[in-house]
Amino acid sequence: MRLSRYLLPTLKENPAEAQIASHRLMLRAGLIRQEAAGIYSWLPAGLRTLRKIEAIVREEMNRAGALELLMPTLQLADLWRESGRYDAYGPEMLRIRDRHERELLYGPTNEDMVTAIFRANVKSYRALPLNLYHVQWKFRDEQRPRFGVMRGREFLMKDAYSFDLDEATARRSYQRMFVAYLRTFARMGIRAIPMRAETGPIGGDLSHEFLVLAQTGESAVYCDKAVLDLPIPGAGVDYDGDLDPIVQQWTAPYAATEDVHDFERFEREVPAERRVQTRGIEVGQVFYFGTKYSAPMKALVTGPDGSDKPIHGGSYGIGVSRLLGAIIEAGHDDAGIVWPDAVAPFNVGIVDLDPGDAQVGEVGAGIQNALEALGLDALHDDTDERAGVKFARMDLLGLPWQLIVGRRGLGEGTVELKRRATGERLSLAPHDAVAHIA
Ligand SMILES: Nc1ncnc2c1ncn2[C@@H]1O[C@H](COS(=O)(=O)NC(=O)[C@@H](N)CS)[C@@H](O)[C@H]1O
Numbered sequence: 061m062r063l064s065r066y067l068l069p070t071l072k073e074n075p076a077e078a079q080i081a082s083h084r085l086m087l088r089a090g091l092i093r094q095e096a097a098g099i100y101s102w103l104p105a106g107l108r109t110l111r112k113i114e115a116i117v118r119e120e121m122n123r124a125g126a127l128e129l130l131m132p133t134l135q136l137a138d139l140w141r142e143s144g145r146y147d148a149y150g151p152e153m154l155r156i157r158d159r160h161e162r163e164l165l166y167g168p169t170n171e172d173m174v175t176a177i178f179r180a181n182v183k184s185y186r187a188l189p190l191n192l193y194h195v196q197w198k199f200r201d202e203q204r205p206r207f208g209v210m211r212g213r214e215f216l217m218k219d220a221y222s223f224d225l226d227e228a229t230a231r232r233s234y235q236r237m238f239v240a241y242l243r244t245f246a247r248m249g250i251r252a253i254p255m256r257a258e259t260g261p262i263g264g265d266l267s268h269e270f271l272v273l274a275q276t277g278e279s280a281v282y283c284d285k286a287v288l289d290l291p292i293p294g295a296g297v298d299y300d301g302d303l304d305p306i307v308q309q310w311t312a313p314y315a316a317t318e319d320v321h322d323f324e325r326f327e328r329e330v331p332a333e334r335r336v337q338t339r340g341i342e343v344g345q346v347f348y349f350g351t352k353y354s355a356p357m358k359a360l361v362t363g364p365d366g367s368d369k370p371i372h373g374g375s376y377g378i379g380v381s382r383l384l385g386a387i388i389e390a391g392h393d394d395a396g397i398v399w400p401d402a403v404a405p406f407n408v409g410i411v412d413l414d415p416g417d418a419q420v421g422e423v424g425a426g427i428q429n430a431l432e433a434l435g436l437d438a439l440h441d442d443t444d445e446r447a448g449v450k451f452a453r454m455d456l457l458g459l460p461w462q463l464i465v466g467r468r469g470l471g472e473g474t475v476e477l478k479r480r481a482t483g484e485r486l487s488l489a490p491h492d493a494v495a496h497i498a
Contacts, residue, residue, distance in 0.1 A: 061406070061437070061438070061439050061440065062440050062442050063439055063440060063441045063442060063443055064442050064443050066104065066105075066439070067090075067103060067104050068089075068090045068103075068104070068105055068439075068453075068457070069090040069093075069103065070088060070089060070090045070453055070456060070457070071087060071088045071090070072088075073088075074088065075087045075088070078208065079206070079207065080207050080208075080210070080276045080389065081276070081388065081389060081392050082207070082208060082210065082276075082384070082385040082386070082388035082389045082392070083207050083208030083209075083210070083385065085388055085392055085396055085397050085456070085458075086106065086208055086209065086384065086385070086388065087208070088396075088456060089105070089396065089397060089456050089457050089458070090103055090105060090106075091103055091105050091106030091109070091384070091405075092106045092208065092209065094208075096213075097205050097213065098202055098205025098211070098212040098213030098214065099212065099213055099214045100208075100209060100212065100214075105405040105406075105439075105457065106384065106405070108405040108406070108437075109384055109399070109403050109404065109405050110216065110380065110381060110384060112402065112403045112404075113248060113380055113383050113384065113387075113403050114195055114216070114218070114380050116244060116247045116248055116402065116403070117195065117218045117244055117378055117380060118195065118218075120240045120241075120243050120244040120247070121193050121218065121220060121240060121244075123240065123243075123295070123299070124191070124236045124237065124239070124240035124299050125191060125236065125299055126191040126192070126193045126220050126237075126240075127190070127191065127192055127193070128192075128193055128194060128195075129177075129192055129193075129194055130194045130195075130196060131167075131170050131173050131174065131177075131194050131196060132167075132196075133166055133167055133196060133197050133198075133199070134156070134164050134165070134166060134167070135164065135165050135166075135167045135170075135172070135173055136162070136163070136164060136165075137155065137163035137164060137165055138163070139172045139173060139176060140165065140172055142172070142176075142356065142357055143171070143172040143175070143353055143356055143357055144356050145172065145261075148261070149168065149261065151201060151203075152168060152200045152201050152202065152203075153165050153166075153168060153200075153201065154166040154199045154201050166198075166199035167196075167198060167199070168198050168199060168200045169198065169217075169219060169375075169377070170194070170196075170219055170221070171221065171349075171353050171373070171375055172353060172357070174192055174221040175221075175353045175354060175357050175359045175373070176357065176359075177192070178190070178192070178221075178223055178359050178371070179354075179357060179358065179359040179360075182223070182361060183360075183361060183362060184361055184362050185225045185361045185362065185363050185364060187361070188223055188224050188225050188229065188361065188371070189222060189223065189224050189229055189232070189233050190222070190223040191220055191221065191222045191223070191233060191236070191237075192220070192221050192223075193218060193219065193220030193221070193376075194218070194219065195216065195217070195218045195380060196216070196217065196219070197214055197215070197216055197217075198214070198215055198216075198217045198219075199213060199214050200213060200215075201213055207276070207278075207385065208385055209381045209382060209384055209385050210278075210341065210382055210385040210386070211278070211382075212381065212382075215379065215380075215381045215382060216379075216380040216381040217377055217378065217379060217380060217381075218377065218378040218380055219375060219376070219377045219378075220237060220375065220376040220377075221373060221374070221375050221376075222234070222236075222237070222373060222374040222375075222376070223354075223359075223371045223372075223373060224371060224372045224373075224374075225361065225363060225369070225371065225372070226372055227348075227350065227372050229372070230348055230350070230372035230373070230374055231266075231348065232303070233374055234266065234346060234348045234374050235303040235304065235306075235307045236299050236303060237346050237374070237376040238254065238268065238303070238306075238307050238310070238346055239293050239297060239299070239303050239306055239307070240299075241254070241270050241344050241346065241376075241378070242254070242292055242293055242306075242310065243292060243293055243295075243297070244344075244378065245270060245272075245343065245344070246292040247402055248383065248387060248400060248402055248403050249387070249391070249399075249400020249401065249402055249403065250272050250343075250383075250386065250387055250390050250391075250400070251272065251273070251288065251390075252270040252271060252272050252343050252344065253270065253271055253272075253273065253281075253283060253287055253288065253315055253340070254268040254269070254270050254310055254311065254315065255268060255269050255270075255271055255281055255283065255315040255316050255317050255340070256268060256311075256315065256316045256317070256320050257269035257316075257317050257319070257320060257345060258317070258319040258320055266347070266348035267345060267346060267347045267348070268311070268345070268346050269317055269340075269342045269344070269345045270342070270343055270344040270345070270346075271317070271340030271341060271342050271343065272340060272341045272343055272386045272387075272389065272390050273288075273338050273339070273340050273390075274339060274340065274341050274386070274389040274390055275338070275339055276339070276341070276389055277338075277339035277340040277341040277342075277389075278339070278341065278342070279317045279318060279339060279340050279341075279342055280317070280318040280321075280337070280338075280339055281315070281316070281317050281318070281336075281337075281338060281339065281340040282314070282315075282316055282318070282321045282326055282335070282336070282337050283313065283314060283315035283316070283336050284313035284314045284315065284329070284330045284334050284335070284336070285333075285334040285335075285336050286313040286334060287310065287313040287314075287315045288336070290309060290310055290313075293306055313330075314326055314329050314330050317340070317342075341382070341385070341386040341389060342379070343378065343379050343382060343383055343386050344376070344377060344378040344379065345376075345377050346374065346375075346376045346377075347374055347375050347376070348372075348373075348374045349373055349374065349375070350372050350373065351370040351371070351372060351373070352373070353373055354370035354371045354372070354373055355370045358370070359371055387399070387400065387403060391458075391481075392458070395452070395455035395456065396455050396456035396457065396458050397456065397457065397458025398458050398480055398481050399458045399459065399460055399480075400460075401460045404458070404459050404460050405439070405457070405459070406437045406438055406439040406459050407431070407436040407437055407438065407459065407460060407461060407497070408431055408436060408437075408438040408439070408459060408460075408461040408462070408463055408497060409438070409439050409441060409454040409457065409459040409461070409462045409463070410424050410427055410428055410438050410439070410440040410441065410463045410465065411441045411447075411450050411451065411454060411462055411463070411464045411465065412424050412440070412441060412442050412450075412465055412466075413447050413450075413464060413465065413466030413467070413468075413469075414466055414467045415442055415443065415444045416444065417467050419467070419470060420465050420466060420467055420470065421442065423465050423470060423475070423490055424440055424442065424465045425440070426490065427463060427465070427475070427490055427493070427494060428440050430491070430494045431494060431497065431498075434494070434498045436497065436498065438463075439457075439459065441453070441454065454480075455480065458480060459480060460479070460480050460481065461477065461478070461479060461480065461497050462477070462478040462480060463475055463476070463477055463478075463493055463497070464476040464477075464478065465490075469487065472487075473489055474487040474488060474489060474490075475487075475488065475489075475490050475493050477493045477496060477497070
């Protein structure tokens, strides 16, 4: 992609309304634009990262055996009356009337709707276990939307819903999602720690939040340092096997958000030198809630003994749009964003130092083609701005690699490769630089 034909509206100044680094940097790097409180447009570079995050979530959900569908953003109020949640949900729910005065709402979550889909299509326990998920925009009329996409009003969520015959098999579904979440966040280049959590409006009695540790996190968290360096399950993990050892390993060390923190237990169980008290950004949450929806909505299956019984359910959310903010909070410096390789808008920023010089342009274009042939995406700064402006913009945008092409370097047969995260620079022949990145 040539920057001279792209839209990357970077800002020189820090926007006054941005209080935390990720909000500031997403605006300054031209990734998003606020349209209303908590409601954003996703500009081209921001959308590229959003889609890369979504793709990793989708791959790991599919690996764990979940089936993707897509439910609408608008839902009938009557559906929420049936599950008994319509009034309880409160002012966060955006209620809408259509031209026929029908009562609708912009969905904040989909337990009710997915239970209705299940009820209409599944009658026998032989179809279980079943896990249905989608990646869909949600609306929650937050009292105080803030921190940019971190606490928005319209936001992108992956929400999955499991259906099982009984509690024991429902807990296995819960464990599959727990393991899938460990893999998902690790693949994005962040550490998200599972912690015991409150269940809140979703309900149930078993829940874990996955939190990225960051001082700007909204949740105070308490954990045993041991939980911070446990091994991530490999791509070959057997989701049909016994996942209990993995879940036990990750839930044995003390780890709790403030609303379920037990001070005495923390002091008793965790030696002082291993006690971590910090803040975290909740990027995902998993719930087991039994028959909370299937009973009132009569989502029943005929069991092996021939009797009809309500299914045991669980729901599993990931804040896809919130993750851009969380990833930036976990990876930035004074110069700007430092993206993990897997989710950067582009893998490489090619910087032309002498735009208009035929040879420099040719080598830059050749490198871009070579990278794209390797499945890597590159943003080619072919503008005629000063080098200093170009470097500052690339550092702000935070692409993992900068590949600098200039007349002087080419005179010695080299280009310069810079690793954004470490600042390390290498002078290499163009094809060696491409090989080094690949
Ligand atoms: N206002 C918000 N802005 C951005 N992301 C949010 C917001 N509210 C929640 N999220 C993200 O969405 C994830 C799931 O939300 S949740 O309420 O915990 N869970 C559910 O809604 C369940 N239906 C899971 S399927 C959260 O972990 C968080 O990462």
